[in-house]
Amino acid sequence: MDKDSPQLLPGTLYMLILRILDTEPMHGYAIARRIKQCSADVLGVEESSLYPALNRMLIKGWLEAEWGTSKTNRKVRYYRLTTEGRMQLASEAGEFNRLVDAIQLVMKRA
Amino acid sequence: MQYGKEFWRRVLYLGRRSRFHSELNDELQWHMECRAEELEQSGVPHDEAMARARRDFGSATRAAEDTHDSWRIGWIEDLGSDLRYAGRALRRSPGFALAAMFCLALGIGANATIFSITTSFLFSLPSCREASSLIAIWEGGNSASSIADYKFLRDARIFEGTAGINPEMEVNWRNGEQSTRLFAGAVTDDYFSVLGVPFQLGRGIAPGETTTAVLSHRLWRNRFGSDPGVLGRHVVLDGRPCTIVGVLPADHRNIVGFGFSPDIFVPAIHDDEIVQFYARMPQGMTIPIARERLKSVFRELDRVHPKEDVKRSRNVLVTGVSGMDVLAQEQLGVVVAFFAMLAIVVGLVLLIACTNVAGLLLARASSRSRELAVRLSLGASRMRIVRHLLAESLLLSSLGATAGLLIDFVCAHLASSMTLPLPVPIQLVVAPDWRLLLFSICMVLLSALVCGLLPALKAVRKDVNITLKRDQQQVERAWGLRSVLITGQIAISTVLLATGFLFLHNLRRATSMNPGFDLDHTIWAYMRLVPENYKDQSRQMALVRQALERLRSLPGVQAAAITRRVPLNDNCVIGTDDLTTDLSATPMDVDYQCNNVGPDYFHAIGIPLLQGREFTAQDRKGSQQVAIVNEAFARLVFGNRNPVGHTITRWKVTFSIVGVVKDSKYFTLGERQRLALYEPYFAREEPVNLNFIVRTAGAPSGLAKPIGDALAQLDSSAAVETKPMVRALGLALLPSQFGAAMLGAMGILSLALAAIGLYGILLYSVSRRTREIGLRMALGATPAVILRTICRSSFGLVGAGLTIGLTLAFLGTRPLAMFLVPGLSSSDPAAFGAVIAVLGMVAVLATLIPAIRALRVDPMTALRYE
Numbered sequence: 023m024d025k026d027s028p029q030l031l032p033g034t035l036y037m038l039i040l041r042i043l044d045t046e047p048m049h050g051y052a053i054a055r056r057i058k059q060c061s062a063d064v065l066g067v068e069e070s071s072l073y074p075a076l077n078r079m080l081i082k083g084w085l086e087a088e089w090g091t092s093k094t095n096r097k098v099r100y101y102r103l104t105t106e107g108r109m110q111l112a113s114e115a116g117e118f119n120r121l122v123d124a125i126q127l128v129m130k131r132a
Numbered sequence: 133m134q135y136g137k138e139f140w141r142r143v144l145y146l147g148r149r150s151r152f153h154s155e156l157n158d159e160l161q162w163h164m165e166c167r168a169e170e171l172e173q174s175g176v177p178h179d180e181a182m183a184r185a186r187r188d189f190g191s192a193t194r195a196a197e198d199t200h201d202s203w204r205i206g207w208i209e210d211l212g213s214d215l216r217y218a219g220r221a222l223r224r225s226p227g228f229a230l231a232a233m234f235c236l237a238l239g240i241g242a243n244a245t246i247f248s249i250t251t252s253f254l255f256s257l258p259s260c261r262e263a264s265s266l267i268a269i270w271e272g273g274n275s276a277s278s279i280a281d282y283k284f285l286r287d288a289r290i291f292e293g294t295a296g297i298n299p300e301m302e303v304n305w306r307n308g309e310q311s312t313r314l315f316a317g318a319v320t321d322d323y324f325s326v327l328g329v330p331f332q333l334g335r336g337i338a339p340g341e342t343t344t345a346v347l348s349h350r351l352w353r354n355r356f357g358s359d360p361g362v363l364g365r366h367v368v369l370d371g372r373p374c375t376i377v378g379v380l381p382a383d384h385r386n387i388v389g390f391g392f393s394p395d396i397f398v399p400a401i402h403d404d405e406i407v408q409f410y411a412r413m414p415q416g417m418t419i420p421i422a423r424e425r426l427k428s429v430f431r432e433l434d435r436v437h438p439k440e441d442v443k444r445s446r447n448v449l450v451t452g453v454s455g456m457d458v459l460a461q462e463q464l465g466v467v468v469a470f471f472a473m474l475a476i477v478v479g480l481v482l483l484i485a486c487t488n489v490a491g492l493l494l495a496r497a498s499s500r501s502r503e504l505a506v507r508l509s510l511g512a513s514r515m516r517i518v519r520h521l522l523a524e525s526l527l528l529s530s531l532g533a534t535a536g537l538l539i540d541f542v543c544a545h546l547a548s549s550m551t552l553p554l555p556v557p558i559q560l561v562v563a564p565d566w567r568l569l570l571f572s573i574c575m576v577l578l579s580a581l582v583c584g585l586l587p588a589l590k591a592v593r594k595d596v597n598i599t600l601k602r603d604q605q606q607v608e609r610a611w612g613l614r615s616v617l618i619t620g621q622i623a624i625s626t627v628l629l630a631t632g633f634l635f636l637h638n639l640r641r642a643t644s645m646n647p648g649f650d651l652d653h654t655i656w657a658y659m660r661l662v663p664e665n666y667k668d669q670s671r672q673m674a675l676v677r678q679a680l681e682r683l684r685s686l687p688g689v690q691a692a693a694i695t696r697r698v699p700l701n702d703n704c705v706i707g708t709d710d711l712t713t714d715l716s717a718t719p720m721d722v723d724y725q726c727n728n729v730g731p732d733y734f735h736a737i738g739i740p741l742l743q744g745r746e747f748t749a750q751d752r753k754g755s756q757q758v759a760i761v762n763e764a765f766a767r768l769v770f771g772n773r774n775p776v777g778h779t780i781t782r783w784k785v786t787f788s789i790v791g792v793v794k795d796s797k798y799f800t801l802g803e804r805q806r807l808a809l810y811e812p813y814f815a816r817e818e819p820v821n822l823n824f825i826v827r828t829a830g831a832p833s834g835l836a837k838p839i840g841d842a843l844a845q846l847d848s849s850a851a852v853e854t855k856p857m858v859r860a861l862g863l864a865l866l867p868s869q870f871g872a873a874m875l876g877a878m879g880i881l882s883l884a885l886a887a888i889g890l891y892g893i894l895l896y897s898v899s900r901r902t903r904e905i906g907l908r909m910a911l912g913a914t915p916a917v918i919l920r921t922i923c924r925s926s927f928g929l930v931g932a933g934l935t936i937g938l939t940l941a942f943l944g945t946r947p948l949a950m951f952l953v954p955g956l957s958s959s960d961p962a963a964f965g966a967v968i969a970v971l972g973m974v975a976v977l978a979t980l981i982p983a984i985r986a987l988r989v990d991p992m993t994a995l996r997y998e
Contacts, residue, residue, distance in 0.1 A: 054163075082140055
């Protein structure tokens with residue numbers, strides 16, 4: 023793991039996972055890889071925090087998990103967004119955008 | 133909602149924890165393999181790739197643990213392990229566990245039973261669709277009004293539906309050669325549809341129908357053999373053939389409440405019948421709105437069909453039909469007070485049971501003090517230990533409650549199948565429901581806290597070092613929390629026992645009380661005529677005359693008379709504030725019992741005539757108005773003068789007094805002496821319910837049947853029931869019997885519990901002092917000295933408990949006077965004396981047995997005890 027990569031803002035991991043799963047259901051490793059790819063290798067998710075996060079989201083009902091088979095014919099757990107998860111994504115994304123905009127405004131004007 | 137779902141998911145997880153664990157490991161493994169594969173593709177050699185993937189991943193165990201933690205419901209799992217531990221501990225000491233469970237089962241069982249009966253009697257939900265939108269209507273503040281008024285209200289169409297029921301009707305059912313009197317509910321034709329009553333078979337009486345009938349489950353079972361083909365059969369009711377269209381289910385609860393359950397429901401067809409009004413409010417209507425709209429309807433009714441003496445729009449009352457609303461309407465003071473008293477009494481029984489268990493737990497905690505001290509010193513938090521000990525009492529109380537609920541089910545079943553000796557059809561449907569469940573859960577938690585908290589807190593308050601060293605406790609403080617418990621327990625049992633004795637005494641007094649008339653040589657024959665056959669009063673008069681002739685000619689009959697009301701079974705009180713006499717024109721304010729009786733009544737029933745004469749056949753409608761009064765009436769109105777020959781005037785009617793009779797009881801045995809005024813039978817219209825009082829020469833039991841047959845021969849459509857007067861006291865004795873049975877049982881129960889507790893605690897504390905006793909004996913104390921020491925401390929406690937208890941009983945039983953026969957004081961010295969004797973004996977036994985056991989201990993054994 024790259025020690026120089028910036029830490030995720032607290033709470034944003036949920037939002038990122040929700041966003042990634044919004045396109046298609048994925049297994050845990052794919053989620054981590056996709057976050058890395060999409061952020062041009064800037065953001066890395068620690069595995070030790072990925073799985074607790076995924077499970078907390080299962081408890082909250084944002085995600086559903088089901089067993090499928092991988093290309094290599096192994097049993098793999100896929101995570102899929104629920105309607106509640108989609109709603110959560112919309113609200114978190116909106117809030118996050120407003121927050122970032124506000125921070126940017128301060129950074130530019132001050 | 134959200135939290136509920138989350139909680140549910142977590143609970144599901146609990147169930148499949150181990151599978152989840154292996155799945156998670158698979159998933160983490162897969163994650164690492166993917167990473168390794170990726171590394172390999174970028175050129176890293178196979179072996180190294182896997183190692184690097186593992187290194188990058190960090191601690192898989194940690195990740196798995198964190199993941200598990202996110203699912204955990206901490207307190208449930210802790211509770212689970214505490215309960216498992218407690219279960220093991222209880223299995224190790226089965227004697228203790230059984231004793232504690234037995235106490236709690238009795239306590240919780242008693243509470244659950246009283247709770248079931250009370251809720252079923254007072255707060256049961258009637259069997260209707262959406263009872264919350266139903267209301268009871270009291271036109272002019274009266275519980276019942278005429279069918280004509282009902283029709284007016286129905287046609288005003290302010291409600292979704294309006295229904296009426298007269299639950300206290302009677303009909304004669306012609307069954308072959310016999311006629312049987314049934315308790316009937318006369319209902320308006322839309323009653324079943326408006327209320328939405330569920331049926332076991334068939335349907336309700338439909339609008340427009342006048343010759344259909346609905347059977348209660350009880351009648352269907354007892355008289356129709358639960359025949360499923362009963363629908364469509366004809367029954368002849370009051371001479372009219374009716375078709376059975378429906379059967380109510382066994383758990384049907386009538387909307388009238390209080391366990392009221394007529395045998396059969398028939399359409400109310402006469403405009404002069406009276407019914408209680410019920411209505412279903414449309415959506416959005418509330419009780420205040422309903423009341424306002426009803427007022428305007430009744431105002432209109434007053435305008436269109438004015439009634440002389442009443443304004444229907446005044447005192448219009450609207451209430452719900454279930455729950456607390458039912459209580460708002462009736463004069464239920466005494467009944468509610470009685471149930472409240474029962475609730476307090478069983479609450480006290482439970483308290484005794486809990487103190488028993490607390491005593492046992494306390495004893496156990498001190499014998500386990502070493503174990504607890506070890507756990508504390510190894511780093512267990514005090515809170516954790518308290519929780520652990522509470523789990524034990526929670527387990528005990530849950531087990532006790534389970535056994536207690538079994539007791540309750542048995543009692544509830546008995547109560548449901550019991551038919552009370554009442555002149556009205558009361559049948560309770562006592563069935564377990566969610567309220568009982570909720571109540572039991574509260575009981576479990578409450579008793580777990582009451583019996584567990586004090587011992588648990590005390591157990592962890594001790595200094596660990598002292599306990600571990602142990603030598604310090606050679607002579608521990610003999611009493612403490614335990615003595616408080618025992619004193620309290622004796623005090624409560626004293627109160628309960630005193631109440632129980634009081635009611636037993638009351639029952640004895642009530643049964644032996646002289647009602648003022650003859651019970652031993654009188655028979656009550658009840659004859660109900662079919663109203664249609666006696667529309668003309670002269671026919672009824674002829675029948676009565678004929679019946680009396682028949683009865684008087686029977687061998688063994690000394691006298692027979694007719695009366696409108698049978699004392700102690702029927703009540704009629706008239707209150708007037710304008711009673712004047714020919715001697716004084718000042719209006720007097722009196723309440724008196726009224727009755728209409730025929731010639732020879734006082735002779736037949738055995739009430740001595742003191743002055744003047746009885747009524748004769750000439751005293752009837754149209755002749756001069758005459759009356760007979762009782763002594764109390766004469767004394768109040770005429771003072772010491774002989775009232776015979778004088779007149780009284782009430783409501784502009786003047787009666788001349790022709791006789792004075794001795795005072796007797798009129799409605800209850802416990803009543804204070806009341807005034808009474810009798811008018812002649814047939815002085816006005818008489819109802820079709822005829823009550824004959826027959827005086828027999830010898831024992832009455834053999835004559836009941838010939839009397840019944842003689843009456844039945846006169847009119848086969850009439851329903852006849854006969855019984856010796858002594859058996860007709862059911863209603864009058866019921867409160868005393870019920871009270872004595874309940875409180876006597878509770879008193880005995882509490883005595884048993886207190887005795888167990890007292891014995892257990894004394895036994896334990898004496899055995900704790902074995903070493904001390906051995907030491908004392910080794911130092912030269914004689915057995916007598918030691919016995920005195922033990923007795924002094926235990927009798928001191930018992931004495932203190934008795935004193936506190938008797939004081940409480942003296943103050944606490946004051947309000948009970950309303951349930952007692954007059955002349956019996958609530959602080960009845962006999963009851964108090966009995967309590968002291970019984971409890972004293974228990975205390976002596978409970979002290980002496982363990983004390984003698986302690987004395988037998990060989991001093992050497994006791995000293996070597998370590």
